[in-house]
Amino acid sequence: MTSEIIRTEHVVKTFTVDKKAHSVLKDVNLSIETGEIFGIIGYSGAGKSTLVRCFNGIEKANEGSIFFEGQNIVGLKSRELRAIRRKIGMIFQQFNLMPSRTVFGNIALPLKHSGLSKQQINKRITELLELVDLPDKRDAYPSQLSGGQKQRVAIARALVNHPKILLCDEATSALDPKTTKSILYLLKKLNKELGLTIVVITHEMSVVKEICQKVSVLDKGKIIEHGDVYSVFSNPQQELTRSFIETTSALGSVKALIETQSPVVQLQPGQLLLKISYTTSSVSEPLISYISRTFHVDANIVFGDIQILSGNPLGGLIVILSGQKSAIDRALEYVKQRHVAVEVLNHG
Amino acid sequence: MDNVLQFLLPNVSQVMDEFYLSIIQTLQMVFVSGVISFVLSLIIGIVLISTRKGGILANSFVFNLFDKLINLFRSIPFIILIAALIPLTRLISGTAVGVQGTLFPLIVGITPFFSRQIESALSEVDDGLIESGIAMGLSSFQIIVSVYLKEGISSIVRVTTITVISLIGLTAIVGVVGGGGIGDFAIRYGYQQNQLDATYVSIIVLLIFVSIVQILGTFISKKTTH
Ligand SMILES: Nc1ncnc2c1ncn2[C@@H]1O[C@H](COP(=O)(O)OP(=O)(O)OP(=O)(O)O)[C@@H](O)[C@H]1O
Ligand SMILES: [Mg+2]
Numbered sequence: 001m002t003s004e005i006i007r008t009e010h011v012v013k014t015f016t017v018d019k020k021a022h023s024v025l026k027d028v029n030l031s032i033e034t035g036e037i038f039g040i041i042g043y044s045g046a047g048k049s050t051l052v053r054c055f056n057g058i059e060k061a062n063e064g065s066i067f068f069e070g071q072n073i074v075g076l077k078s079r080e081l082r083a084i085r086r087k088i089g090m091i092f093q094q095f096n097l098m099p100s101r102t103v104f105g106n107i108a109l110p111l112k113h114s115g116l117s118k119q120q121i122n123k124r125i126t127e128l129l130e131l132v133d134l135p136d137k138r139d140a141y142p143s144q145l146s147g148g149q150k151q152r153v154a155i156a157r158a159l160v161n162h163p164k165i166l167l168c169d170e171a172t173s174a175l176d177p178k179t180t181k182s183i184l185y186l187l188k189k190l191n192k193e194l195g196l197t198i199v200v201i202t203h204e205m206s207v208v209k210e211i212c213q214k215v216s217v218l219d220k221g222k223i224i225e226h227g228d229v230y231s232v233f234s235n236p237q238q239e240l241t242r243s244f245i246e247t248t249s250a251l252g253s254v255k256a257l258i259e260t261q262s263p264v265v266q267l268q269p270g271q272l273l274l275k276i277s278y279t280t281s282s283v284s285e286p287l288i289s290y291i292s293r294t295f296h297v298d299a300n301i302v303f304g305d306i307q308i309l310s311g312n313p314l315g316g317l318i319v320i321l322s323g324q325k326s327a328i329d330r331a332l333e334y335v336k337q338r339h340v341a342v343e344v345l346n347h348g
Numbered sequence: 349m350d351n352v353l354q355f356l357l358p359n360v361s362q363v364m365d366e367f368y369l370s371i372i373q374t375l376q377m378v379f380v381s382g383v384i385s386f387v388l389s390l391i392i393g394i395v396l397i398s399t400r401k402g403g404i405l406a407n408s409f410v411f412n413l414f415d416k417l418i419n420l421f422r423s424i425p426f427i428i429l430i431a432a433l434i435p436l437t438r439l440i441s442g443t444a445v446g447v448q449g450t451l452f453p454l455i456v457g458i459t460p461f462f463s464r465q466i467e468s469a470l471s472e473v474d475d476g477l478i479e480s481g482i483a484m485g486l487s488s489f490q491i492i493v494s495v496y497l498k499e500g501i502s503s504i505v506r507v508t509t510i511t512v513i514s515l516i517g518l519t520a521i522v523g524v525v526g527g528g529g530i531g532d533f534a535i536r537y538g539y540q541q542n543q544l545d546a547t548y549v550s551i552i553v554l555l556i557f558v559s560i561v562q563i564l565g566t567f568i569s570k571k572t573t574h
Contacts, residue, residue: 058482085485096480100499100574110484112494141574154480161485 039212089158093170148179267348297323359543381454393466469503509565
């Protein structure tokens, strides 16, 4: 039995710049459950940061409701909002560590006026530095840390008040791929070990793929697609979602190969260039060898990209099929019957 | 020693006591008006930065009020400001002459400039830091103290240095209007009695003041940068 930690209903946010109204969020409805890693993906300017800032009231929604643990935070007084904010951790793309404070001072900052004793603060910070794997950086200044280390300190600072949820606004966008992986791994660990709910804002589908269980696609202030990550990846409904997914798969590059007339995808007369996409468990069938045996066609695998997502295979193959036209037709017919998506990319 | 002094400063050596007094007076003017103006400017700078558009306590009425007042005062040349303030100075300080009489016009003269400097120093604090302070659940007061002032400290020291140097310049002007201090000394002996050594020695004293302030400022500013 899971419970909702954040729920938005008909959230609308409009900015007025020079007397002109820009609507940035238009009727956003979503529900985030306790303990999940929830991705919100969208291109720059889609309103992702604005949306996540509405969650802790840094930005005030003009219309609609935002429930945090059942309490509507829209219209709360600033003192009540501050109490809510202490239950919501937040990290940023630019880390936002205080340059004039040490790692210790940064992590201790949210504890100001918390009433904790020196020893209690000390103990808590030692715990957190252990948790984010930076035990020996306690007295370093932010300027002495790498990007990944800075983000770890920011995570420790965000967790110091034992929040229920962590909001990550492009938390890995300023990091190199390897550091990104290590931060995502840390987030996963926090999710597992502390049961921390995590909201991940990103424009990189690879981040969603790496750690999220659910994803919402935000476009021009609206959620255009939502679902668990596997079903969104395996069966995207919107063009935008598809283009995000293509960035994570080598299969997307076949279009460029066709356009540049690469010899890899050059066809002889009668040949077909196919993209075979697997969904759910179909990948385990010996499809290629079966059709070549049964229908006497030759299947030349140009390249493939199959990954395991949420424990299920996802991806496909780029194949050149050659043989008698009737044999090819029958092979295609068979493949379609197996609920495998086939797309003819090019004819020879 | 006395002979050397007499040779180098034939005129000034006749009025050594007055010369020393003028140095003390300048120090008093700079110190007292500087400290009071620093406190006022810090408050006004904080008001400006917090009430500006998008600030933590955004309030366009308060912002515009202070903004316009500062512009108004900054547009009045200092020497005219001193004259205009004389009745008010008498009311507040009891006199419009002497060190006591210079403090009020000095404070009124430097605070608008100082406030702008502080405002610009505080606006150098990254908005992201403010945002993360808000996200942590800090109150506006805590953000001012723990983020704006703490993170802005090295910029505040830098602009304070600039301001104190300007203030030293103003003390020389205010001296002319019956205030005392090095400026007054230079005008009375150097200019009016054409004793060049008085002018030069005044310049050297001011130069030393400015250098000390500059060196101190740079040193503290470096110390507070991490
Ligand atoms: N304070 C503001 N005042 C006016 N317009 C704003 C403000 N904040 C955001 N916007 C506008 O709202 C839109 C969405 O901004 P937002 O920062 O939420 O986008 P985003 O999806 O996070 O983009 P990015 O990936 O670039 O961070 C943008 O067009 C931006 O210009
Ligand atoms: Mg953003």
